[in-house]
Structure formats: structure tokens, C-alpha cells
Amino acid sequence: MTTPADIEAMIARVALRDTSAFSDLYDATSAKLFGVCLRVLKDRAEAEDALQEVYIRVWRKADRYAVTGHSPMTWLITVARNLAIDRLRSRRQPRGQMDEAAEIRDDRPGPEEAALASSERAAIKACLETLDTDRAEAVRRAYLEGETYADLAHRFDVPLNTMRTWLRRSLLKLKDCLTR
Incomplete structure (x- = not known):
């Protein structure tokens, strides 16, 4: 791990x-x-x-x-x-074919995109809170911190296939929650 x-x-x-x-x-x-x-x-x-x-x-x-x-x-x-x-x-x-507008374009998100992203973050956070604590932690570690299934199985002291099941079911619950 x-x-x-x-x-x-x-x-x-x-x-x-x-x-x-x-x-x-x-x-x-x-x-x-x-x-x-x-x-x-x-x-x-x-x-x-x-x-x-x-x-x-x-x-x-x-x-x-x-x-x-x-x-x-x-x-x-x-x-x-x-x-x-x-x-x-x-x-x-x-390179060399960029027009002046492209050179000064601001790639940061605009107010609408920032508001949408903030709303999406809040929705994801709320849906993560509906999961059991250990399942939510496993999802965070797998998909935000890049831990492997094997590392997570060891960390939570469960068999590898159990960890795969936890993550698959947790993602399905998150999908259902986010589509409501």
C-alpha cells in the first residue's frame, strides 16, 4: 500500500x-x-x-x-x-498561426461556469455524505488520490473483490443521487 x-x-x-x-x-x-x-x-x-x-x-x-x-x-x-x-x-x-485574440484569451472559467462547477461540487459532496463513511473514504482515495484497489483493500482490511464491489456499488449510488 x-x-x-x-x-x-x-x-x-x-x-x-x-x-x-x-x-x-x-x-x-x-x-x-x-x-x-x-x-x-x-x-x-x-x-x-x-x-x-x-x-x-x-x-x-x-x-x-x-x-x-x-x-x-x-x-x-x-x-x-x-x-x-x-x-x-x-x-x-x-505554433505561429495564433491570432492576437487567441494570445490574449482568458482560459479561466467565466462566472456561469464557476457557479455551475460550485453547484456540481456541492452536489457531489452531498451525495458522498449519503454513503457509509468507509465507502465514501474508499471512493475519495480511489478516484481523487489515485490509490489502487489493492491498496484500498489492504487499508480497509477487506478482500480485493469486496473492495471492487464497494467501489462499484458506491459509484452506482452516487450516479443515482446525482441524477435526482
């Missing part, structure tokens, strides 16, 4: 150019980061290329990671997401 503290320690060792730690970090986080790249790029080959770039960037910038109390997966996911978005943008419009 890989904890956030374990991932922080791996990143710290990667900053010292520890190749073993880099390999461990890849093994512990690549599935989640590949999912992030794939979700943005919607192309498996391009997501694989992006994932490789993510780990090159992590290798080069691990010394810039600062322990802030947030999950280290948040930093890794941000690196992956930003890199995938950069690739998506470069794919859409070749």
Missing part, C-alpha cells in the same frame, strides 16, 4: 537522482497519471507519449516539489493534466 507520505519520500529521493525511487514512483503512480492523460487527449498513443513526458518532467523538476500538506498525487496529477492540455492545444493550432 503506497501512502501519500511514501510518494512524497519517493519524490524527495527522485530529486536526489535516485533511479530506484523513480522506478518505484512510476510503478505507484503511472496508472492514475496515464488515466489523466488519456482523459484529456482521448488518444491512447498520444497519452502514452504524454505520460513519458510527465515522468521526464518529474525527473527534472522533483526538486521543486514542496511538501504543502496536500496530497503529492495532486502535484503529479497537475503536472500530467497541464502537459496533456498543452499537447492538446498544440495539436489544435500550430
Whole structure:
């Protein structure tokens, strides 16, 4: 079971150019980061290329990671997401062909999008609160922090198939709650 503290320690060792730690970090986080790249790029080959770039960037910038109390997966996911978005943008419009309006465009969400996102966050939070505490925690750890099913099964001391069932049923309950 890989904890956030374990991932922080791996990143710290990667900053010292520890190749073993880099390999461990890849093994512990690549599935989640590949999912992030794939979700943005919607192309498996391009997501694989992006994932490789993510780990090159992590290798080069691990010394810039600062322990802030947030999950280290948040930093890794941000690196992956930003890199995938950069690739998506470069794919859409070749460099040198940007018009002036595109250069000054503000990509931040507008008031309507921000209000909608806030409302969606509140709805998700309310629906998570309808789940049993351990189920809600398992969902958060699996889908927000990137823990594997095996890690969660170990953490909650249940068989792996039970954890899969917990997560599947919890997601179905969340879907029902969110569609009401």
C-alpha cells in the first residue's frame, strides 16, 4: 500500500537522482497519471507519449516539489493534466498561426461556469455524505488520490473483490443521487 507520505519520500529521493525511487514512483503512480492523460487527449498513443513526458518532467523538476500538506498525487496529477492540455492545444493550432485574440484569451472559467462547477461540487459532496463513511473514504482515495484497489483493500482490511464491489456499488449510488 503506497501512502501519500511514501510518494512524497519517493519524490524527495527522485530529486536526489535516485533511479530506484523513480522506478518505484512510476510503478505507484503511472496508472492514475496515464488515466489523466488519456482523459484529456482521448488518444491512447498520444497519452502514452504524454505520460513519458510527465515522468521526464518529474525527473527534472522533483526538486521543486514542496511538501504543502496536500496530497503529492495532486502535484503529479497537475503536472500530467497541464502537459496533456498543452499537447492538446498544440495539436489544435500550430505554433505561429495564433491570432492576437487567441494570445490574449482568458482560459479561466467565466462566472456561469464557476457557479455551475460550485453547484456540481456541492452536489457531489452531498451525495458522498449519503454513503457509509468507509465507502465514501474508499471512493475519495480511489478516484481523487489515485490509490489502487489493492491498496484500498489492504487499508480497509477487506478482500480485493469486496473492495471492487464497494467501489462499484458506491459509484452506482452516487450516479443515482446525482441524477435526482
